[in-house]
Amino acid sequence: QVQLVQSGAEVKKPGASVKVSCKASGYTFTDYYMHWVRQAPGQGLEWMGWINPNSGDTKYAQNFQGRVTMTRDTSVRTAYMELSSLRSDDTAVYYCAREGGYRATKNFDYWGQGTLVTVSS
Amino acid sequence: QSALTQPRSVSGSPGQSVTISCTGTSSDVGDYNYVSWYQQHPGKAPKLIIYDVSKRPSGVPDRFSGSKSGNTASLTISGLQADDEADFYCCSYAGGHTPYVFGTGTKVTVL
Numbered sequence: 001q002v003q004l005v006q007s008g009a010e011v012k013k014p015g016a017s018v019k020v021s022c023k024a025s026g027y028t029f030t031d032y033y034m035h036w037v038r039q040a041p042g043q044g045l046e047w048m049g050w051i052n053p054n055s056g057d058t059k060y061a062q063n064f065q066g067r068v069t070m071t072r073d074t075s076v077r078t079a080y081m082e083l084s085s086l087r088s089d090d091t092a093v094y095y096c097a098r099e100g101g102y103r104a105t106k107n108f109d110y111w112g113q114g115t116l117v118t119v120s121s
Numbered sequence: 122q123s124a125l126t127q128p129r130s131v132s133g134s135p136g137q138s139v140t141i142s143c144t145g146t147s148s149d150v151g152d153y154n155y156v157s158w159y160q161q162h163p164g165k166a167p168k169l170i171i172y173d174v175s176k177r178p179s180g181v182p183d184r185f186s187g188s189k190s191g192n193t194a195s196l197t198i199s200g201l202q203a204d205d206e207a208d209f210y211c212c213s214y215a216g217g218h219t220p221y222v223f224g225t226g227t228k229v230t231v232l
Contacts, residue, residue, distance in 0.1 A: 106157070107173070108169060113166055
């Protein structure tokens with residue numbers, strides 16, 4: 001069965017960077033785009049960007065341009081999201097989410113369990 | 122790209138139907154048939170329940186249905202059950218610099 005398992009919670013100081021991992025299993029990692037979505041406490045969902053695990057191509061939301069970097073390591077079927085210059089309003093749960101495949105794209109069919117990133121001095 | 126507009130909350134009694142609206146623009150909801158809906162229980166990851174406006178993934182009950190008219194998409198939950206109490210988010214493909222936009226979220230309460 002498809003599973004996305006994310007790394008554990010992080011506490012960072014303002015100005016630091018954080019790197020969250022998302023290990024995929026149960027499907028061919030390179031066949032499906034991986035997206036990152038975040039959710040601030042008590043707030044809604046916010047799309048951050050995607051990575052094509054096959055090519056490494058990325059697309060980032062305008063709000064995160066210059067601060068986010070998405071990478072992948074196909075040898076361990078893992079996607080990564082690094083966010084730099086952290087601010088207090090980056091405190092959120094960060095999710096990886098797989099994009100649906102053939103004839104069912106442009107949606108997010110499987111999600112990781114989420115990683116809480118807390119930014120505090 | 123602004124968030125899609127959803128009502129903050131809707132409620133209904135067990136067995137009743139509720140409908141959640143999701144209003145966007147001609148650049149997102151109105152331009153693409155790529156509206157999806159997600160159910161999120163407290164402390165859990167979102168779960169896909171509708172994609173491509175009205176299609177249901179396998180395993181999702183047919184009590185959940187989706188539709189779209191113009192710039193507004195809708196999710197209807199019929200035969201409301203206690204476990205339906207959750208937050209619901211719509212999402213639309215929008216192309217451009219930020220190709221995905223989520224709705225503001227709706228809390229469904231089962232009375």
